[in-house]
Amino acid sequence: MRLIFAGTPEFAAQALRAIVAAGHQVPLVLTQPDRAAGRGMKLRPSPVKIVAQAIGSEVFQPASLKGETAQERIRQATAEAMVVAAYGLILPQAVLDVPTLGCINIHASLLPRWRGAAPIQRAILAGDAETGISIMQMDAGLDSGPILRSEAVTITDDDTAASLHDRLAALGARLVVETLARLPLDGQLQSADGVSYAKKIDKAEAILDWRQPAAQLARQVRAFDPFPGAICSIGGHVLKVWRARAVAGGVAGVPGVVLAADREGINVACSEGVLCILEVQKAGGRRLSVADFLAGAALAPGTECACLADC
Structure with a gap:
């Protein structure tokens, strides 16, 4: 034709x-x-x-x-x-x-x-x-x-x-x-x-709001890869989150508070469940596994994640 x-x-x-x-x-x-x-x-x-x-x-x-x-x-x-x-x-x-x-x-x-x-x-x-x-x-x-x-x-x-x-x-x-x-x-x-x-994706949608369920935030991370990249602030670091999973039966906590941070992931409490962050990227840097990120950025349990959303 x-x-x-x-x-x-x-x-x-x-x-x-x-x-x-x-x-x-x-x-x-x-x-x-x-x-x-x-x-x-x-x-x-x-x-x-x-x-x-x-x-x-x-x-x-x-x-x-x-x-x-x-x-x-x-x-x-x-x-x-x-x-x-x-x-x-x-x-x-x-x-x-x-x-x-x-x-x-x-x-x-x-x-x-x-x-x-x-x-x-x-x-x-x-x-x-x-x-x-x-x-x-x-x-x-x-x-x-x-x-x-x-x-x-x-x-x-x-x-x-x-x-x-x-x-x-x-x-x-x-x-x-x-x-x-x-x-x-x-x-x-x-x-x-x-x-x-x-509707067209708005960059503001990419901000992770810890008041949402962990399962929803995990979908947000996947939906915004490669653009615009889900974003959050943890321990003073503004990060793009490229891989994360909702932890089944995760221990409840105050939304936005780090429950654990080790080479297996950064666990953050959400309104329902826990989001385990696995891969991140700092501004101007490259994608890093959480193990590599934590090697240069100490992060203690109890750290509060800054709310970038309109709280």
């Missing part, structure tokens, strides 16, 4: 690679404008742009798709369908109507649960047992179109947003290729029941 592809991060880049490998033509690729990143704040292309340039596709990086100039560029590609994955711009109806077979979206949840920007993190935060990929025929709503194909994956107790992202990206790439081979398809309308929205 002759396709337009629209996407920005690695999740989308993996799908683009699979589509090209399956033999489809992709004359036009839409992606977000280059962004400043890194210590030097140099402009960096998106993962999708890097793939598009490697395969020889024309790259188009508009700030919006509402204008006639952008829409005409899309029309000139004369595509049978457009595949969209984590693109970052809203497609107006005029764009949705351009391809003969419409626009198809790869979404990282089992719709209608977790429509919106951060479905992977929200599924982990909510303690969902499973999530998946939905291949959807796009309409003017927010992730509300008919489902063409879906497949579930289990969320394990040690899944982070990074590990779950990688599994879903691979699944999305496979499912979109299988879906394209079967177009046109009749989609299944989404149920009005079970609709939930995955």
Whole structure:
């Protein structure tokens, strides 16, 4: 098929690679404008742009798709369908109507649960047992179109947003290729029941609030790895917490007080249970096991963790 592809991060880049490998033509690729990143704040292309340039596709990086100039560029590609994955711009109806077979979206949840920007993190935060990929025929709503194909994956107790992202990206790439081979398809309308929205992650959400149950804080740590990283203050050290687990039947204590600190972990009392911190990072440093961190930072039981949240 002759396709337009629209996407920005690695999740989308993996799908683009699979589509090209399956033999489809992709004359036009839409992606977000280059962004400043890194210590030097140099402009960096998106993962999708890097793939598009490697395969020889024309790259188009508009700030919006509402204008006639952008829409005409899309029309000139004369595509049978457009595949969209984590693109970052809203497609107006005029764009949705351009391809003969419409626009198809790869979404990282089992719709209608977790429509919106951060479905992977929200599924982990909510303690969902499973999530998946939905291949959807796009309409003017927010992730509300008919489902063409879906497949579930289990969320394990040690899944982070990074590990779950990688599994879903691979699944999305496979499912979109299988879906394209079967177009046109009749989609299944989404149920009005079970609709939930995955709002964009706010950095303020990453602060560990010891007044929450330990199980919730452990999910928070996993959901915010690799971005923005769960954060807390212990013994005067502001730390990012990269690995932690809720201790079953942990000894109760005053929320935010260190109960034990040794090479096995830093145990902090929560409103319910105990959070055992296993891997941390100081500002400007690298990730450290708790054993390595404590080798250079003494931490006694009874130490109070400063409340960074709005207490």
